Amino acid sequence: MKTTVLVLLLLGSLVLAEETVTKARIGEAAPNFALVDSEGKTISLTDYSEKIIVLEWVNFGCPFVRKFYDSGTMQTLQKKAVKKDVVWLTINSSATGKQGYYSPEELPAQLEKEKGNYTAYLLDSDGQVGRLYGAKTTPHIYVIDQNSILVYAGAIDDQPSTKKETLENATNYVTHALDALLKGTEIETPSTQPYGCSVKY
């Protein structure tokens, strides 16, 4: 009898319960995670509460990522953001052996070459955080506000192309989102379709 009651209680609460999966969703609290960075340090989102956070999905072998790193655009964006006390986390979800994955021996030389100005470069080779945030492309950008709310997800700019010439007249969504957050105004475009190579899960 007791078991039946328990089962029914459980069923009742299931009907009441919202979706239990806490996947990232625009306008809602950004799901927390902890990843090891290129220096071997464990970095968690909660380390940076009350700060603006940018998540950038990266794969240095992808021609779309190359457009931003070879032209210095990404490094400049990162530098400007970090200067304004924004936390910039570059995340690599390439699985072991896939494009963009570097062994612990190869990684330092690669990062030295790329000259990134991020706060930390995070390793997610099992793709767990990538899946949690629904990261689809490299680059794929997420912006989290001072109250830990996900306020932007999508493309880095409005020029889906691998060509460097397109950088010149591009509207950069990350710059727009960060400017709005720092000014305290509304973000005009909270989501766009990301473009780039697929994340190599």
Next chain:
Amino acid sequence: MTFFRFLFLIPFLLFAGVRAEIAEGNRHVAVELIAPQQTIRAGESFTIGVFFKPDPGWHLYWMNPGDSGLAPRFDWSAPEGTQIGSPHYPAPSRIDTPPLTSYGYSDSVMVVFTVEPPETMRQSTLKLGVQVDYLLCSDVCVPAEAELVLELIVADESQLSPDFYRFEHWLSRLPQSQSDWRIRAVTRESHVQLVLEPPPGESLSSIAKLEFFPEQGGWMDHSARQFWQVSRDRLLLDLPLNSLGQPAPERIRGVLVTDAEWQGQGFESAWVVDTALEGDRSSGTSLRILGGLVGVGIVLLIVVRLLRFHQNRKKDREID
């Protein structure tokens, strides 16, 4: 002098890396600009196509590439007064690399354009050029590009081109508007539902295939399975929303691939979908509250029954 020569070289040096990649991309695909006729007439519109044949294992993308990738870009050059329309693509296929799904073509494909030449033409030929920039992917991606030229003869008598049959084959693969069926899109709580009403007398019993490809990316979960069912002589196809919560557009545009017209014969056709997204009449939230209340009700009922049962047992014992 040497310094100036060096300055001149800088742009080439800067783009050398990208050039090498493009050259690699071009190695994995054949691209052609073809027409069904060798001849055209002044003032009479005609169609031409850009034909791609990627090597096995490589694919290119549809107008909405899905989770990743890039649609081809076509930059035309044509004599003044000649208008070239927007690209028309055959229905794409799903390209699954779990958990991601792209929309594109792993086999050959032709993208069709309508050309409107000027009313009066002095030249004996019309020369059309196109610069195609596109992305080619296997498990990795490489940019590719092609510069294609096609010269057509301006003449009164028409002459078929050697590409006529190939062209007609691809032309017949373009999605068609479906006037017999009524297609609506309705907002549901966690998805958008396509409601397909067949013409009277149409049997829905042996339909095996129903899949929608959205023209606008981002709002739909490209990789999720699309469930469908027959309900009150209509087909209901559920389009799951992206987990990030990007809102669905006001109009649902895209291509529906189905065997509904050729039931049981294994033929698929592609239909154009372009319909306003309607609101949901039965609110999902109130449904959930109702569900919750029913759940609580059942639990309360059980508790009351249980108490009574205990009381009765107590009474029984007291009687004993």
